[in-house]
Amino acid sequence: MTRLTPLRGLIAALTVALLPLSAAAVQPDFDLSPEQPGRIRGEKVQAAIDLLPKDYHWVTPGKLTVASVPNRLPFAVYATDTRTPVGGEPDLAQIIADSLGLELELVPLAWADWPLALQSGKVDAVIHNVTVTEERKEKFDFSTYRNDLLGFYVATGSPIGEITKRQDIAGLKGAVSSGTNQELILLRWIEENKADGLAATEVSYFDDESVLDLALESGRIDFYLGPNATSAFKARQDGKIRLVGTLSGGFPLTAEIAVATRKGSGLAEPVTAALNGQIANGTYAEVLEKWGLSAEAIEISQTNPPGLPKN
Incomplete structure (x- = not known):
């Protein structure tokens, strides 16, 4: 598992500071x-x-x-x-x-x-x-x-067609927010895949949303799992990411x-x-x-x- 370095966070913060505030x-x-x-x-x-x-x-x-x-x-x-x-x-x-x-x-x-x-x-x-x-x-x-809903999002040009079950994340690099329900779901899937002898999934954590976006769009990570609503809005706005699967926010229960x-x-x-x-x-x-x-x-x-x- 990897975490954003302070230097990258500083660069991201400076980048965001240059954007329009309105x-x-x-x-x-x-x-x-x-x-x-x-x-x-x-x-x-x-x-x-x-x-x-x-x-x-x-x-x-x-x-x-x-x-x-x-x-x-x-x-x-x-x-x-x-x-x-x-x-x-x-x-x-x-x-x-x-x-x-x-x-x-x-x-x-x-x-x-x-x-x-x-x-x-x-x-x-x-x-x-x-x-x-x-x-x-x-x-x-x-x-x-x-x-x-939670949503799995990938870069628009990604070859990934869907992520709807735990086997689909085997061998991929993903990102999730620490201390969230979606992190628990993702880590549980990774352990279950490991028990089945499937390829490992690398997990990254980003403290800055703009750096997360860049990592996803550049292919440094393959997918992001997070609240569907905010990512769906972002996908609708800039077209740089797309939805490939959803889970209930209370998975395996319905929320x-x-x-x-x-x-x-x-x-x-x-x-x-x-x-x-x-x-x-x-x-x-x-x-x-x-x-x-x-x-x-x-x-x-x-x-x-x-x-x-x-x-």
Whole structure:
């Protein structure tokens, strides 16, 4: 196993420092204005509206107030006004609000703050890459909208056609982030391959994303295993990498991303119905396609499905 040297990290940091600092400059194909005039909109879903609890106390009547965590695309970043969240998750929030006949109010939060914000009534819902777990289900209700996937990515010109099982990584050089679930999966596969007498897999760890990208694109490593969403967005933007296989984020168990609402508030079922309405009419697929997330699409939204087990 290899790790990035300090010198290479310094070179990468200097390179990044020379790049444009504006989000709009590095994402020219996306409108990052706070007004979002071109945002995909959804139609009202009457079946979802009919399920709304009559006694629910909205944060602001007539609005769906949603917590968002502006930190990275395709999920969310701050718009050019530096205070409005924009991105794939705000777009999903918009079509859910449209389904329910409500205006959308986005509240930017730090990731660690979303549980308290939801429990305290500061927001009606949280829409930001939240995985369903059994522990979280004790305090929150969930309406699923995306599969939680890990993706194997290779350089666009790589001869590798697919990586879908452990035997496919034998003899290759790969990269993964340290201390992650995907690292555990990869190391387990390597040990199982070793037990079967298959060729070894060399694993590298990179502390700098730009150096990782260069290593993959130059052929120094053969593949990268990480969260599919961010790599899919990158692949959509520059075309230098491509997807060759996915795993559930909870492998070997299935993990799903969902809208979180307060436990017993009565919002989960109408939100689920809203999502299913937008899945049926194709608007949901448009949003995922826009942000390079089509590989994570689901066929039907579910309320409180089995979550990842407690540790």
